[in-house]
Amino acid sequence: MLYNINEKGYYGEFGGAFIPEMLYPNVEELRQNYLKVMAEPEFQKEFNQLLKNYVGRPSPLYFAKRLSAKYNTNIYLKREDLNHTGAHKINNTIGQILMAQRLGKKRIIAETGAGQHGVATATVCALMGLECIVYMGEIDIARQAPNVARMKMLGATVVPALSGSRTLKDATNEAIRDWINNPVDTHYIIGSVVGPHPYPDMVARFQSVVSEEIQWQLKEQEGKTKPDYVVACVGGGSNAAGAYYHFLDDTNVKLIAVEAAGLGVDSGESAATSALGKEGIIHGSKTLLMQTNDGQITEPYSISAGLDYPGVGPMHAHLYKTGRAEFISITDDEAMKAGLELCKLEGIIPAIESSHALAIFEQKKFKPNDVVVLSLSGRGDKDLGTYINYFKL
Amino acid sequence: MMNRINQKLQEDKKLLSIYFTAGYPELDNTVTIIQNLEESGVDMIEIGLPFSDPIADGPTIQASSTQALKNGMTTDVLFKQLKDIRKSVNIPLIIMGYFNPILQYGVEAFCKKCAEIGVDGLIIPDLPVDVYYEAYKTTFEKYGLINVFLITPQTSDKRINFIDSISNGFIYMVSSASVTGSSSGFGDEQTQYFKRIADMNLTNPQIVGFGISDNKTFLQATQFSKGAIIGSAFIKHLTNKAVNKIRSFVKSIRD
Numbered sequence A: 001m002l003y004n005i006n007e008k009g010y011y012g013e014f015g016g017a018f019i020p021e022m023l024y025p026n027v028e029e030l031r032q033n034y035l036k037v038m039a040e041p042e043f044q045k046e047f048n049q050l051l052k053n054y055v056g057r058p059s060p061l062y063f064a065k066r067l068s069a070k071y072n073t074n075i076y077l078k079r080e081d082l083n084h085t086g087a088h089k090i091n092n093t094i095g096q097i098l099m100a101q102r103l104g105k106k107r108i109i110a111e112t113g114a115g116q117h118g119v120a121t122a123t124v125c126a127l128m129g130l131e132c133i134v135y136m137g138e139i140d141i142a143r144q145a146p147n148v149a150r151m152k153m154l155g156a157t158v159v160p161a162l163s164g165s166r167t168l169k170d171a172t173n174e175a176i177r178d179w180i181n182n183p184v185d186t187h188y189i190i191g192s193v194v195g196p197h198p199y200p201d202m203v204a205r206f207q208s209v210v211s212e213e214i215q216w217q218l219k220e221q222e223g224k225t226k227p228d229y230v231v232a233c234v235g236g237g238s239n240a241a242g243a244y245y246h247f248l249d250d251t252n253v254k255l256i257a258v259e260a261a262g263l264g265v266d267s268g269e270s271a272a273t274s275a276l277g278k279e280g281i282i283h284g285s286k287t288l289l290m291q292t293n294d295g296q297i298t299e300p301y302s303i304s305a306g307l308d309y310p311g312v313g314p315m316h317a318h319l320y321k322t323g324r325a326e327f328i329s330i331t332d333d334e335a336m337k338a339g340l341e342l343c344k345l346e347g348i349i350p351a352i353e354s355s356h357a358l359a360i361f362e363q364k365k366f367k368p369n370d371v372v373v374l375s376l377s378g379r380g381d382k383d384l385g386t387y388i389n390y391f392k393l
Numbered sequence B: 001m002m003n004r005i006n007q008k009l010q011e012d013k014k015l016l017s018i019y020f021t022a023g024y025p026e027l028d029n030t031v032t033i034i035q036n037l038e039e040s041g042v043d044m045i046e047i048g049l050p051f052s053d054p055i056a057d058g059p060t061i062q063a064s065s066t067q068a069l070k071n072g073m074t075t076d077v078l079f080k081q082l083k084d085i086r087k088s089v090n091i092p093l094i095i096m097g098y099f100n101p102i103l104q105y106g107v108e109a110f111c112k113k114c115a116e117i118g119v120d121g122l123i124i125p126d127l128p129v130d131v132y133y134e135a136y137k138t139t140f141e142k143y144g145l146i147n148v149f150l151i152t153p154q155t156s157d158k159r160i161n162f163i164d165s166i167s168n169g170f171i172y173m174v175s176s177a178s179v180t181g182s183s184s185g186f187g188d189e190q191t192q193y194f195k196r197i198a199d200m201n202l203t204n205p206q207i208v209g210f211g212i213s214d215n216k217t218f219l220q221a222t223q224f225s226k227g228a229i230i231g232s233a234f235i236k237h238l239t240n241k242a243v244n245k246i247r248s249f250v251k252s253i254r255d
């Protein structure tokens, strides 16, 4: 439990639940119940069946032969892009919708940036017949139109967040306000390992299926359960948390977290939280976040809407501070180039978030016998517009 | 010397407390607003230190905070504006702000500065009771500051009693499950909640906030409590009228 959460809800000095009293009953109800509910055999059974038959798990662990040859190492892609709805996000929303049902909630709210988590939430709400309200920044609604349409087709109400900078952080604020206003019948499905305890831990546990599968899949293909490296992009940090989870305390497995540098870490247009952030409080969690000297939260920038968040989850703040994970930042241009390269070498169009992780091979040399597992967190369908504009396709 | 908040709470009247966002509508309105509020007969003032992401606040206070930050309000600017406030103002002053700006300033440095200026207390909605109790209580007390905690209709009796046990001023009673600024008036549900809390006979008096906007809601809120706090309605008044029309607003609440 060196790098995982402690009984007080902290990862080292990060985490906790810095919430207004109005949220306390909701968060406390969840805190008291989440581990108990998750341990119920019935819950386990339903969760695993849905992951298998609805999401399509296990997702393949694919040895990327031509990519490996190019970088002279052994690269496996964990294909979360092949999940239903196109990303890892659904692992968490399946878990949380079952949790919400067990807690007797009738109304589901969520925040979304790129719309991936919004779509994954709208999907499970349709599946269970629950009312779904998704908060999305006005600016993101304009730039992610296909996902807005998907959510609507799935029966969700998409509410524009009009405050502040009108992006993901403000959508999260609006979802929190909705929860304050609806303290009894509503469950808030947070989309990453962020927010007040127990959210980071609960979301990490739902995503931990990723590293659980990596272990036995690697055993089948490489004859060993442990890779030398696990690589993942970090927005809030949920796909990374899932890919790292079962390796957290095994320091033989090196962890690499890839952040979005935007136009460059020092350009003023960046989302590289570990490089630019300081310790503080965002959305109820003590963690690293981008802020002014005065403690006002600043706006991040990345070409990838899913990495465009001014904080990181407390687990990742702890992994950074302790040096357990190596943090690398990748610019828009580097990510776009790496995304296109994967298309050409492996016939896979990645989400731009995942392209950031792929770009590290240009920066960091691996040994010919290293086994590197990379979380391919999502597929690029949602990003076609951005790819088209960028490459003038 | 007794804290001004405790002195005020001993007065035999229902207290009217007003919240405003520092730096709104204009950066330099802070001192004028405070002086006018005191002259108009307000009992206590909550000075809002604006924050970029005020999750417990509705659209009115959010917008005033965004504007105040645009106007250039910072923690340092606020402290500079308040430097000589005790030369002209006697009523209790409370700073209400989110925890992150205070954390960045340094909790102890912030408390020290408040004490130097003559600020009497703090309301930090996202600093949880247990964290305050374990990590910051001694610092607040060292500087003679009263920290005010919130309770809501959903807060359990057990928790209310715990909050009462570590409070030494008043308890901020949030009128209903909502962010600030919702003003549909109070119904039976609220009245019963106000009465339920009054019947608990807590050590600390209660002051009701959220959703109080006029004379009617002020009277309803204070029927079973020591006082009431008005925020969004006052901000709206500042938006529509000018800072020199404060007296008419306060008069409309009291009469």
Ligand SMILES: Cc1ncc(COP(=O)(O)O)c(C=O)c1O
Residues within 6 Å of the ligand: A087, A088, A113, A114, A115, A116, A117, A191, A192, A193, A233, A234, A235, A236, A237, A238, A239, A240, A305, A306, A307, A351, A353, A354, A377, A378, A379
């Ligand atoms: C495909 C994909 N990868 C990664 C992310 C970033 O989220 P996280 O860091 O929680 O995995 C997102 C978020 O929208 C996403 O859609």
